[in-house]
Amino acid sequence: MKLHDITVPISAELPVYPGDPKIEIQRTLSLEAGDVANVSHLSCGSHIGTHVDPPAHFVRGGIALDELPLDILIGTARVADVGNVDVIDLLVVKSLDLSGVTRILFKTRNSRLWGTPHEFERDFVYLDTPAAEFLVKAGVRLVGIDYLSIEKFNFEAPTTHLALLGNDVIVVEGLDLSNVAPGDYELICLPIKIKEGDGGPARVVLRELS
């Protein structure tokens, strides 16, 4: 069964959310320089590239990265292609058949951004709050999107994050769905295990169902 890697490679060139720490990767030991091994120093924020937002990202006392239930991070997921919309709103989510859907990944025009080096794109497609509330009511437990935030840029209050994380719905951001057709897959999403983490990079893979 075919596997699709929907993870963005981490590098110093990867854009980060404005205000977050930059990504720095520096060789501290180098075979070329005569050292016994290659070793690097990594410095970055906790919400870079393809990453998971646990409830603790926005909710005081919320579930942290290391406490996330693996049975939500792994399982059948629907990839929904929303076409060229600027916002995933109530109209968009109501048009989807969500029966039996626990995990949903939104493929938007954002995915095209990953194909070329770029500055942070402020005009990314996001999930609005009524749509997030609708997904929660529909029983969805994990929501993914293909850019660095699921929330409208320059928000007044993080109401989309709160609607999801406040109901223990896990958010996955920074997916690259450009090479994935819409449909159902097995999702394998494993964020690094940072103790009491507010977020962290994940390797995210879709396996085709037989």
Ligand SMILES: [Zn+2]
């Ligand atoms: Zn995040």
